[in-house]
Amino acid sequence: MDRTDIRLGVDIGGTFTDVVLEVGATPYSTKVLTTYAAPEDAIMEGLHKVCAQAGIAPSEITQIIHGTTLATNALIERSGAKTALITTEGFRDVIEMRTESRFEQYDLNLSLPEPLLARNHRYTVRERVDARGEVLISIDRAEVEALVDQIGNAGYESVAVGLIHSYLNDAHETLIRDVIAERFPDIMVSLSCEVSPQMREYERFNTTAANAYIKPLMKSYLGRLKGRLAQEGVQCNVFLMHSGGGIIALESAAEFPVRLVESGPAGGAVFAADIAARYGLEKVLSFDMGGTTAKICLIKNQTPKTSRVFEVARTYRFKKGSGMPISIPVIDMVEIGAGGGSLAHVDAMHQIRVGPESAGSEPGPACYDRGGKRPAVTDADLVLGKLDPENFAGGSFNLSRINAEAALHEHLGVTLDMDTQTAAFGLAEVVDENMANAARVHAVENGEDLAEYTMIAFGGAAPLHAGRLCEKLGVERLLVPKGAGVGSAIGFLRAPFSFEANRSVYMRLSDFDAPSIRELLNDLAQEARVFVRTCDADAEILTEYKVYMRYSGQGWEIPIQLTSEQAENPDAETFLKLFEADYTALFGRVVEGMDVEITVWSANATTPPQKPENINQSQAKQQATTQNNREIFDAALGTSVEAEVHLRDELAPLARVSGPAIITENETTIIVPSSRQAHAQPDGTIDITLKKEALQ
Incomplete structure (x- = not known):
């Protein structure tokens, strides 16, 4: 047996911990209840189960890829470390003032969410850097030393440092870190110039505070996990799934744990994109429902939509603006509190x-x-x-x-x-309608018609509800892949090593500086490649570039994709044509006579994606038979019906099952409504479509 082919994927969810072992092309999987006090206990239990299934020793595992909700839960539950924020004098209340927008305009009793760090945990220093990165007020080291002593003596475990315009000039932030390291080396430090070097101080400060808040927790957990694995003789590398859909080294994850906030859902989106590629689907609605939340993501051209800002812990009916903004690369999805639990x-x-x-x-x-x-x-x-x-x-x-x-x-x-x-x-x-509404809103926000989409459902609870969701949304085709119950963990094993570096440098096209742009993009690409090299020193690395552009005076930007050639040889006319094409696609027209500006530059280094094997799709040839039946309630009919019960493992390839039906397996259950029929594809995927009479 080739040792390089034994890989383990682990996804810690709110209810279950999913573990998938791949020995070559053969998968083994299990679900165990999550152990909150010590999450590594559930991992070890699941690891032993799948190793026993495969007949191997844990020491034979050569790679572990892990995703977790621990970071997200700590932010939602406010259970992180005692954390201080150091910021520029006059900006102490930025994370409390937010953007001054109202997420519910007509609610007279609207209460804004409490900031992550209370006011008496926020401190200021006298310094100032302007919007060009030039120092207006120099920082006083003696003042910093006095402040650090005050913070250290107050018993803080972690410190977030967010100074105005530090993404352009990080000298003052790094000085504060040096002083903390000299006087209180046990205090963990997060700098905004490293965590999120982008404009918009509210999002940047909040992201840095979140990173500092969960850093001690995640560093402790990842250290314990590595120790437990070593006790079991597992000496392989451990990698973490990050929110952007790629994999980073454990050490990088411990330093920037805020990038793990959406790691589990990101793995699910990667899993759905892989299935979409195997089936040649251009428009896919990914539906992931576990024990705590449901995640819905639009996947076009086999690539999940990405963003650089998202919200966690929305407090008001899941409305945009009512949560905690995190400014990091992330797969764009809508997440609501609708799970089995x-x-x-x-x-x-x-x-x-x-x-x-x-x-x-x-x-x-x-x-x-x-x-x-x-x-x-x-x-x-x-x-x-x-x-x-x-x-x-x-x-x-x-x-x-x-x-x-x-x-x-x-x-x-x-x-x-x-x-x-x-x-x-x-x-x-109610829960099905909540999920349907979330999907409708997400589609409208992205200008998409869900009737043109195929749903891919996975997660322990999704196959139970996906059929009804398709009825509500008018989606005609539903795929439930093999391994759907542990889909996110499988997605971890399909993801590339990747890291995205970004930086805010303001520039108008009328002041286009090609040499500076070339140097900036090269620096970002090099920074991203360094992170990928920590995962695999010899891998081939591809680099993708993006710039975020807008008309002068607009509040938000749109992402513009650049080729490597366009990044190496930047040209103002090319940038303008790319921007106008994407702007027209989104808004239907361009704005004549307006200058265009670039605010954020990005480079994503990634290993080449795995090439999925195309599935030879076929129509079902014979009706599956069973002696087992069970009464279920069909929501569309509003009454109980007699449903056939089939074991998924016993369904022959191309077998057809007519709804109402139940298809069971160890990790989930598929409900086929009365309006649908299912047939088993050659790879084990259950393909559920409308019955012909329902189409008439």
Whole structure:
């Protein structure tokens, strides 16, 4: 056996930890409950299970790629380290003032989210750098030393340093770091010039504060994980999935943990893009639903859409602007609190509300019989017949229908005067409609018609709800790939090593300076390549370039892709043509007579993507037969129906299954509604489409 072919993917979710082992082309996978106090315990449990399945020793693993929600959860739950912010005098309240925009214009009682760091944790120094990077007020080292002593004696574990315009001149920030290192070497430091060297101080300061806030937690966890792996004889390299859809070294992840905030969902988007490439699909709606959240992403031309700013921990109905902005490269997706563990309640208007609060794995939904008393989405799925209580998660534990019914009755049925099944139906419809609305809004924001898209569903809960979601959205085709229950972990194993470096340098096209641009892009490319080399010193590296451009006076930019040739030989006319083409595609017209400006420059170094094998798609040839049936509730019909139950592993290639039907496997369950039919593709993917009579 070739040792280089044994790779492990691990995804820590809010409820389950997914572990996938690939020995050559053969996958082995398992799901274990996440252990919050020590997440590495669940990893080790899953590692031993898949190694036993494969008949190998843990020491034979040659590469581990890991993604986690720990960073996200720490920001949402405000459970990070005691952190201080040092900023320029006069800018102490930037992270509290935000951008002064209202995310809900007509709510007279609107409450803005509390800043990550309270005011008495924010400190200032007298210094000033202008918008050209020139020093207006020099920093006083003696003042810095006195401030650092004050911070160190107050017991802070971590310090964020964010000074005005430090992305153009980092001398003052690096001096502060040097003083902290000399006087309090145990305090961790995050500099905005390294974490997010971009304009817009609110986003930059907040991102740096978030990095500092979670840095001690993530460094401690990653150190413990490496130690536990060493105890098991696992000596291979450990890499982390970052939010932009690539892989970075463990050491880089520990230094910049804010880049891990969307690592799990990013792995899912990579997984969906890989399936899209195998099936030759140009427009895909990626639907990832786990135990805590649901993630929806648009994938065009087999490439997930990316962004350089996103929000975590939205507090007001998931509205844009109500969360914590993080300014890092990220795969653009909408994420809502709708997972198997999402809890339901009745609000003051006597309406069922679901999420964002989740039961997680401790105690979990009521049906887990681990102490949970409130109804969760999984409880509704069980009562509606979608889940087999004796064969959940591969039979690793049984579900209690009695507990699920009791929770639904007590918290929904009594208040709303409805029976248990109706309460479960209402809960499921609310969560499905929430996800459908999120998908519609995301599509409208991107100018897309979802009727032209194919849905790819994965995650432990997505195949249970994807069929109903397609009915609501008018999506005619749904693919549930093999390994869907652990899709994000598989995505980690498909991702390239990559790192994106960016920097804000303001320039108008009328002042276009080609030599300076060439030097800037080369510097960014070199910076990005250094990070990739820490993962694989000998790999081939490709470099992708982007510039963010806008008309003078506009508030936001659009990303413009450059070829390597255009980056090496920058030309103002070429830049303008590229900008006008993309601007016209987005807004329908150009603005005549206006100067154009560039605000952010970016270089992404990446190893070549894996070339997926194309699937020879075929129509089903024969109807699958089964002796097993189970009653399920069909939401579109509003009644219970008799559904065939099939084991996914026993479905022959090209076998056809007519809905209503249930297709079960160890890590998830696929529900085929009455309006749909499914057939098994040669690679094991379940291809679900509208029945012919439904099209008429």
